[in-house]
Amino acid sequence: MKGKKLTIFGIAVLVAALAVFYQLYTDSVNEDFKNISRTETYRMADHYTGQYHRPGCPKLQQAYGGGKRFESASAAEQEGYSACKRCDAAGPDEPEES
Numbered sequence: 001m002k003g004k005k006l007t008i009f010g011i012a013v014l015v016a017a018l019a020v021f022y023q024l025y026t027d028s029v030n031e032d033f034k035n036i037s038r039t040e041t042y043r044m045a046d047h048y049t050g051q052y053h054r055p056g057c058p059k060l061q062q063a064y065g066g067g068k069r070f071e072s073a074s075a076a077e078q079e080g081y082s083a084c085k086r087c088d089a090a091g092p093d094e095p096e097e098s
């Protein structure tokens with residue numbers, strides 16, 4: 001009986017710890033996404049994953065060698081790269097308001 005209680009307590013602690021880590025993780029991811037620029041028209045392609053990104057995409061920061069620059073999303077598509085869904089690389093640009 002005592003051992004069973006200990007197991008339940010252990011699982012509860014584990015779940016609580018996972019919840020805290022998950023919260024910290026999602027917070028840091030959301031923070032990363034604030035750095036994605038939609039005002040820039042150029043894209044950076046990651047040769048290793050075959051995807052292209054908006055400048056500032058957190059996935060691009062993992063790109064080997066920093067990636068290859070394209071002046072537009074369509075230029076990257078023509079080279080055979082696919083759009084990253086996380087930074088909506090194929091989506092429309094939002095020019096800075098003057």
Ligand SMILES: [Zn+2]
Nearest residue numbers: 053057084087
């Ligand atoms: Zn991306």
